[in-house]
Amino acid sequence: xxxxxxxxxxxxxxxSKCLIGRLPAKAIAAGPVAAVSYRVASRIANSLRGGTxxxxxxxxxxxxxxxxxxxxxxxxxxxxLLGEAQVSWPGRTLIFCDCxxxxxxxxxxxxxxxxxxxxxxxxxxxxxxxxxxxxxLQQAHxxxxxxxxxxxxxxxxxxxxxxxxxxxxxxxxxxxxxxAAALLRAAGVREADAPRLAAALVTxxxxxxxxxxxxxxxxxxxxxELDRILAEAAAAHTHGQPDLIRLLLLFGLDLFEKxxxxxxxxxxxxxxxx
Numbered sequence: 050x051x052x053x054x055x056x057x058x059x060x061x062x063x064x065s066k067c068l069i070g071r072l073p074a075k076a077i078a079a080g081p082v083a084a085v086s087y088r089v090a091s092r093i094a095n096s097l098r099g100g101t102x103x104x105x106x107x108x109x110x111x112x113x114x115x116x117x118x119x120x121x122x123x124x125x126x127x128x129x130l131l132g133e134a135q136v137s138w139p140g141r142t143l144i145f146c147d148c149x150x151x152x153x154x155x156x157x158x159x160x161x162x163x164x165x166x167x168x169x170x171x172x173x174x175x176x177x178x179x180x181x182x183x184x185x186l187q188q189a190h191x192x193x194x195x196x197x198x199x200x201x202x203x204x205x206x207x208x209x210x211x212x213x214x215x216x217x218x219x220x221x222x223x224x225x226x227x228x229a230a231a232l233l234r235a236a237g238v239r240e241a242d243a244p245r246l247a248a249a250l251v252t253x254x255x256x257x258x259x260x261x262x263x264x265x266x267x268x269x270x271x272x273x274e275l276d277r278i279l280a281e282a283a284a285a286h287t288h289g290q291p292d293l294i295r296l297l298l299l300f301g302l303d304l305f306e307k308x309x310x311x312x313x314x315x316x317x318x319x320x321x322x323x
Contacts, residue, residue, distance in 0.1 A: 052141075054080035056192075057112025058093065058100055061085065061127050062120040065096035067147035068168055068177060069116050071196035074099035081108035083134075085126060106134035114142045114188050117150075128154060138163035142185040144192065145169075152206075167208070168193065171215055176201050180208055226251055228293060235288045263305055272308050273298065279318060295319070 057080045058069060077099035083106040084090040090102035109115050115136070119127040128150070139162030145155075147169045155165045164185030171178050177193050179186060179202045186202070193200040203211050230247040238246060257265035264270075282295045295315055302312040 052113040053111040054078065055112070056100075056114050056116055057081045057083070057109040058097070058116045058118075059083040059106060059109060059127060059131055060093050060116075060118045061089070061123040062118070064093045064118050067118045068170065068193075068196060068198075069118055069146050070097060071198065072097075072099075072192065073195065076192075076195050080112050083109055083130070085123075085130060106130050107136060109134060110136045112141075114144060114192070116144050116146055116192075118146045118148055120148070124148060124150070132157075142166065142188045144185070144189055164188075171201075171211070172219060175199055178203065178208075178211065180205055222251070225293070232285055232288065266301060266305060268298075268301065269305065269307065272311060275311060275314050275318075278315070 056072070056077050058064065058077065060069065060082070061084060064070060074097065077097055079101050080099075081103040082090050082094040082097070082100035083103045084093055087102055087104045090104075094100040094102045103109070109131075115131075117127070117131065138158060141163055142165075143158050143163045144166045145168070149169075150167070155167070158165050164181070164183050166179060166181030166185045166189040168189050169178050170176070175198055177196075177198050177200055179189050179193065179200045181189060182205055190200050190202075226244075226247050229250065230243040233243040233246055234240060254265075267273075278295065278298060282292055285294055286292060299312055299315055302308055302315075
């Protein structure tokens with residue numbers, strides 16, 4: 050199937066600040082740019098330094114790949130506009146860029162024949178998450194490459210799993226780093242140095258894991274000394290910290306299936322303490 054333009058854009062909000070804005074102007078070229086009005090479409094085209102403002106979203110029928118972006122409060126309006134447009138979707142790709150359309154919307158456009166892909170940043174500079182399949186996924190990979198970014202591809206329907214992993218490695222990790230910094234301060238490390246030292250230790254641990262995986266775990270081969278672990282846990286407890294050391298060590302022992310005798314000893318100690 051032949052198309053007049055490689056990309057077409059339908060957008061709302063700060064389109065130039067999302068993935069679409071990372072594309073070179075020559076990639077968008079004179080492709081159609083649609084929005085809720087011609088004035089808004091012109092503003093978006095100017096901000097992208099490429100594309101031609103369209104008076105009707107049906108102009109997107111001239112593009113092989115339709116790039117969609119809208120903030121949450123304008124998503125429904127723009128989806129309705131796209132749904133009413135005279136666009137023949139078979140053989141065409143629709144890429145939702147840095148916005149969540151929802152499973153029902155994705156299935157709707159797939160049912161109409163489009164190859165649908167979600168492309169979004171996830172907090173790691175220079176990388177873009179791609180979720181999709183088939184021809185559309187290949188085109189999304191090319192788009193990400195044109196934008197000078199690196200794609201991270203996941204299976205369709207697994208975005209919640211991916212987001213859970215991101216949460217564990219980011220927001221869920223911050224309180225642990227903060228606890229480590231608090232213990233360093235309690236041990237006498239200077240106020241300004243404690244968070245930097247805690248962050249450096251975590252960075253070193255992460256680098257080790259990137260190189261060696263679970264074998265980089267400090268106790269993968271070496272059995273921790275029970276007395277030292279209990280002493281560390283007790284010291285942390287006296288400074289108002291939860292029993293994180295013992296609990297996290299138990300979590301690691303169970304997860305990696307290591308040193309079952311130590312795990313049992315830690316559990317017996319907890320039972321006796323109660």
